[in-house]
Amino acid sequence: MVVLRKVVIVGDGAAGIIAANKLRFHTSEKELDIVVIGNTPRHFYKPDGVLIPFGYKNYRKSVKPVNFLLNYSITYMKDEVIRINPDENILFLKSGKSVIADYIILATGDRYTPEEIPGYDGEAKHFFDLQNAMELREYMKTFQGGQVFIGSSSEIMQYPESLYEFAFLLDSYLSQNNLRDKTSINLTVPQTDLSPEPNTSSTLEKMLKERGIEYHGGVVIQSVNPKNKEVTDKKGQTYKYSLLVLTPPHHGQEFIKNSGIADENGYAIVEPNTLTVKGNKTLFAIGDANNLTKSKSATTAHAQASFVASAIVSEIVGGLREDKLTSKLPEFSLTGYNSGFSFFDLPGKVSRDVNPNKGDFMLRWTSADTYFSTILRGMV
Ligand SMILES: Cc1cc2nc3c(=O)[nH]c(=O)nc-3n(C[C@H](O)[C@H](O)[C@H](O)COP(=O)(O)OP(=O)(O)OC[C@H]3O[C@@H](n4cnc5c(N)ncnc54)[C@H](O)[C@@H]3O)c2cc1C
Structure with a gap:
C-alpha cells in the first residue's frame, strides 16, 4: 500500500522552487503532497541586479511569477512562517494557520x-x-x-x-x-x-x-x-x-532564530553531510538559509536542493540517493565591454583560467532564460 507523505518547503526563491520541482519529477501525487509556502510571488533573477542599474537589461525579463515556475501539482501558499516547532515539524504562519508535515525544507534565504x-x-x-x-x-x-x-x-x-x-x-x-x-x-x-x-x-x-x-x-x-x-x-x-x-x-530570517535552531547570524545550523537541522532527520535547511558558507550562491542552493530532494525521494520510493554535495553548474562573472568568464566552484580541484571572452558573456547574458526554463524547473 502506498502511504501519502507531505513535504512543506518554506521559501519561494531559487532553492525552494528547485527542491519542489525535483521532488515532483521523482514522486507521484499519491506518494508525496508538495506544498511551497512563500511571501514573494514574483521571483527575481538576482544576478541581473548588476545589469539593471546601467539599463543593460529591462527588469521584465528578470522576473517570473512563482506559480508559473512550479511544475504541475505543487501547492503554492502565499503566506509567511513566523515560528517553527523543530521537534514536531509544525509550522506557524502569519495568517494564523499552522501546518504539520512529514518533511520540512527551510529555504528562506537572507534578511537584509x-x-x-x-x-x-x-x-x-x-x-x-x-x-x-x-x-x-x-x-x-x-x-x-x-x-x-x-x-x-x-x-x-x-x-x-x-x-x-x-x-x-x-x-x-x-x-x-x-x-x-x-x-x-x-x-x-x-x-x-x-x-x-x-x-x-x-x-x-x-x-x-x-x-x-x-x-x-x-x-x-x-x-x-x-x-x-x-x-x-x-x-x-x-x-x-x-x-x-x-x-x-545579511542575516538569516527572524523565525529561524526565534525557533532556537540558528547560529549567531540567524542561519539554521545544519549537519554538513545531510543538511538536517538539530538532530531532526526530517527537517532540512538549504541554500542561503543555512550556516554552511559565508559566500552564498545560487549554484550552492541548486546543489543542496538536488541533494535533499534525492534523499527524500530515496526514502519514500527507494532507489539511489546522491551521495555527494557537489556543485554541478558553472558560474559566470561579467568584466564589462561585453566580456565575461565562466568557472566551476570546485575549490582546490581546478586552477581557474580567467580569460574574459564574448562567448561566456553571451551565456551569462542569456542565463536568466536558462535559469527560468531549465535550472529552476529541476531539469539539471
Ligand atoms: C546581485 C546578486 C548577484 C548574484 N549573482 C549570482 C551568480 O551570478 N551566481 C550565483 O550562483 N549566485 C548569485 N547570486 C546569489 C543567489 O542569487 C542566491 O544565493 C540565491 O538566490 C539563494 O537562493 P535561496 O533560495 O537560498 O534564497 P532566495 O532566493 O533569497 O529565496 C528565499 C525566499 O524565501 C522567502 N522567505 C523568506 N522568509 C520567509 C518566511 N518566513 N516565510 C515564507 N517565505 C519566506 C523569500 O521571500 C524568498 O523568496 C547573486 C545574488 C545577488 C544579490
Whole structure:
C-alpha cells in the first residue's frame, strides 16, 4: 500500500522552487503532497541586479511569477512562517494557520538589515534586490561623475563576485557615456581576496589596475557619515565617496532564530553531510538559509536542493540517493565591454583560467532564460 507523505518547503526563491520541482519529477501525487509556502510571488533573477542599474537589461525579463515556475501539482501558499516547532515539524504562519508535515525544507534565504549601519538609510544604494537595482538605475541616469565607492557592510553575503562585476560594468558604462575621466572608482570586498582561487584573484587584480579601478580586500564597512560623505570600516579606515554603493548586512530570517535552531547570524545550523537541522532527520535547511558558507550562491542552493530532494525521494520510493554535495553548474562573472568568464566552484580541484571572452558573456547574458526554463524547473 502506498502511504501519502507531505513535504512543506518554506521559501519561494531559487532553492525552494528547485527542491519542489525535483521532488515532483521523482514522486507521484499519491506518494508525496508538495506544498511551497512563500511571501514573494514574483521571483527575481538576482544576478541581473548588476545589469539593471546601467539599463543593460529591462527588469521584465528578470522576473517570473512563482506559480508559473512550479511544475504541475505543487501547492503554492502565499503566506509567511513566523515560528517553527523543530521537534514536531509544525509550522506557524502569519495568517494564523499552522501546518504539520512529514518533511520540512527551510529555504528562506537572507534578511537584509541596513538599520544596523548608522547613516546607511537614505544614503547608500545597492543592487541586491529588484527595487534597489531600479532605484540605482534612476540615479545612474543623472550621474555626471564623481567618487564612486563600492563595498559591503557584511562579511556574510550573496555572491561577493557581484561587487567586482559591478565595478567592471560601471567602468564600461562610464566610458560609453564619456564620464570615465570625470569619475574615480574605489572597489572593496569583505574577503581578503577577490576569489578563493589565487590565479583568478591575481588576474582580476591586474585587470582592475589596467582599468584604473582602485581595489582593497578585507574591508567591511561599519558606518556611513552622510555629512562628510565618508564610510568607516571595522579597522577604522575611512573612505570618501560622492556615490556610495554598499550592500546591506545579511542575516538569516527572524523565525529561524526565534525557533532556537540558528547560529549567531540567524542561519539554521545544519549537519554538513545531510543538511538536517538539530538532530531532526526530517527537517532540512538549504541554500542561503543555512550556516554552511559565508559566500552564498545560487549554484550552492541548486546543489543542496538536488541533494535533499534525492534523499527524500530515496526514502519514500527507494532507489539511489546522491551521495555527494557537489556543485554541478558553472558560474559566470561579467568584466564589462561585453566580456565575461565562466568557472566551476570546485575549490582546490581546478586552477581557474580567467580569460574574459564574448562567448561566456553571451551565456551569462542569456542565463536568466536558462535559469527560468531549465535550472529552476529541476531539469539539471
Ligand atoms: C546581485 C546578486 C548577484 C548574484 N549573482 C549570482 C551568480 O551570478 N551566481 C550565483 O550562483 N549566485 C548569485 N547570486 C546569489 C543567489 O542569487 C542566491 O544565493 C540565491 O538566490 C539563494 O537562493 P535561496 O533560495 O537560498 O534564497 P532566495 O532566493 O533569497 O529565496 C528565499 C525566499 O524565501 C522567502 N522567505 C523568506 N522568509 C520567509 C518566511 N518566513 N516565510 C515564507 N517565505 C519566506 C523569500 O521571500 C524568498 O523568496 C547573486 C545574488 C545577488 C544579490
